[in-house]
Amino acid sequence: MVIPCWKVGDGHSTLFWLDNWLGECPLARYFSRLYALAENKLITVSEMFSLRWGVGGEAWKWRRRLLAWEEELVVECVDCLSSVLLQEGVIDGLPTKDNLYKRGAIDTPQLSCATLCGKAEDRDHVFFQCEVYGRLWLLISK
Ligand SMILES: [Zn+2]
Secondary structure, three states: OOOOOOEEEEOOOOEEOOOOOOOOHHHHHHHHHHHEEOOOOEEEEHHHHHHHOOOOOOOOOOOOOHHHHHHHHHHHEEEEEEEOOHHHHHOOOOOOOOHHOOOOOOOOOHOOOOOOOOOOOHHHHHHHHHHHHHHHHHHHHH
16 A cells, blocks of 8 residues: 655644645645635644544534535545645554544444454554454564
8 A cells, every 4th residue: 555645744733725735736725615615724734634534524614515516626635635644643654444544545334453353453453452463473573
């Protein structure tokens, strides 16, 4: 899985709509219609990311209900965002289920560990808590 990244540090001091952090111009200009409808025009990249900016994510808050063609703009915008990796996410940028969920790549029912151990899959689970992966790491380290 190759994830090209635009580095904006952890995104805490980058304004999602107004700073020129993704592509050639600010998202407010590229997606001017969405910007006009956005409830919080000063939201940061990291706030948007942590609220989940996938399709249907909490990050998208609008002043009114979107029309069908505006919804398509959101999908287009989400597409641009799908390759963004925030710097604090570098260590935790592994394609674990919780990270894929944050990026909007998978839905809630798919959050459980790939080994079918029944627990939710995140970095700590994969490296330190999962019994199945634990045995695998032992085998690999020998
Ligand atoms: Zn597991």
